[in-house]
Amino acid sequence: MKPHWLNIEYNLFKANLHLTYTPINDNLQDVMKEIQRTTYEHSIKAYSILENPYKNLDKKVYGMLYELEGETATHLQFYMTDSLQHMLSGVLYFYTTPRPDSLAPAVDYVKKDIIHLIDELDWQYN
Numbered sequence: 378m379k380p381h382w383l384n385i386e387y388n389l390f391k392a393n394l395h396l397t398y399t400p401i402n403d404n405l406q407d408v409m410k411e412i413q414r415t416t417y418e419h420s421i422k423a424y425s426i427l428e429n430p431y432k433n434l435d436k437k438v439y440g441m442l443y444e445l446e447g448e449t450a451t452h453l454q455f456y457m458t459d460s461l462q463h464m465l466s467g468v469l470y471f472y473t474t475p476r477p478d479s480l481a482p483a484v485d486y487v488k489k490d491i492i493h494l495i496d497e498l499d500w501q502y503n
Contacts, residue, residue: 390483391472394491399464412456412466416443422475423447431457431495438498442491448475452484453491463500467491 385394399408420426425446432439440457452475456466469487471480 387483387487390480390487392483392487393470393472394467394487395470396465396467399466401458401460401462401464405458405460405464408464409456409458412454415468416445416454419445419449419451422449431455433496436499437461438495438500440495442495444488447477450475452477452480453488455491455495457495457498459500462502465498467494 381398383396383398385396387393401408417426423445425444427444427446429442429444430440431442437459438457439460440455442455443453445452445454451468451470453469454467456464458464469484469491471483473480
């Protein structure tokens with residue numbers, strides 16, 4: 378099954394949070410490796426990539442929030458999974474020249490939204 382996409386536009390910041398939902402079966406490791414690979418491709422421009430692990434045992438939500446520092450095309454990326462059926466990943470893109478100091482307030486604002494989304498994530502099972 379192919380992934381599903383959704384874009385959340387932050388017009389004020391000239392930014393887009395690109396969300397991808399991928400059904401998981403026996404491909405969890407492959408999907409995670411691809412997300413990690415695309416995140417670390419930015420290490421050419423990033424001087425730091427902070428990994429913030431996430432775990433909510435009650436809701437079965439596990440994942441990682443990446444914070445990329447430097448003149449990168451993206452400053453935040455994440456993935457969340459239940460390790461069985463569901464994977465949600467996201468990438469924040471700005472449609473402007475990546476200047477970390479001037480983008481910092483917008484990145485902080487969207488980061489709060491992403492953390493809220495992750496905290497509220499609750500998988501639906503058939």
